[in-house]
Amino acid sequence: MSKSICRFMPAKNEDSTIQAVRFVYETECLSLTQPFMHPIYVFHIVTKGSAIFRIGDKKYSLKRGDAFFAFPAFPYYLDADDEFEYIYISFMGNGATSRLLKCNITPEKPYYTDFGFLCTIFENAIRRITPFNSNLLTEAVLYYALSFFDSDDCESETDEQKNSTSVFQNIVDYVDYHYRECDISLGRLANVFSYSEKYLSSLFKKNMQIGFISYLNSLRIQYACELIQKGNMNMSEISIACGYSDYSYFSKVFKKITGHSPTDGLKYLKNK
Secondary structure, rough: OOOOOOOOOOOOOOOOOOOOOOOEOOOHHHOOOEEOEOOOEEEEEEEEOEEEEEEEEEEEEEEEEEEEEOOOOOOOOEEEOOOEEEEEEEOOOOOHHHHHOOOOOOEEEEEOOOOOOOHHHHHHHHHOOOOOOOOHHHHHHHHHHHOOOOOOOOOOOOOHHHHHHHHHHHHHHHHHOOOOOOOOOHHHHHHHHHHHHHHHHHHHHHHHHHHHHHHHHHHHHHHHHHHHHOOOOHHHHHHHHHHOHHHHHOOOOHHHHHHHHHHHHHHHOOOO
């Protein structure tokens, strides 16, 4: 007779949430404008056909069961065949960056094989979405999928690598919590964590492949997109709420990251 199994869950950090934004079955990749670039994270699972995934200076061959990630403000390309299809979930939140960092999922390592078991799960879930269950179902699928990126890479790190990762996670957690404050800067991080601005800048480029300002702006613009979708504020109010005291700079950053001006972005996101 088999024994019962009981596992106690560690306490949750209230600031470690991950929010799913869109759940999409994409069957018309060839008709989409490239490069792709998003203000938030995107988890993809290939369900049919093949493609070449290009991000930075790296290329990966995609087939059914392969998983790949997109990162805020980081352009990528898909050179696909006529049959190429994939399902993706875009997501954001204070816990998103920490979760990916813990498993070394970065623009330098965005591609994973042998996730064919997720295809059926994603396909069944997206076909069963209703207005009533959409949030719960999408986030359940996302959390389930991310739970399998746990692993060997994290466990095989040296003590020095683990310490460096831990330090950077603390810094990212701080930025994720304070990014809406207009005075957040490398100088402030240097004072809080007792590291030089130069060292902190190098940490961001090493771990994120983008600089601190690019990361900060990506957080702010994904929050701006969230506020736009809620529809309770005008664009000037959203600019201030995201940490921008200068609306013209906010407008410039918004267009660079999303490809739309704030006004056009308002119309675009309202229709999503």
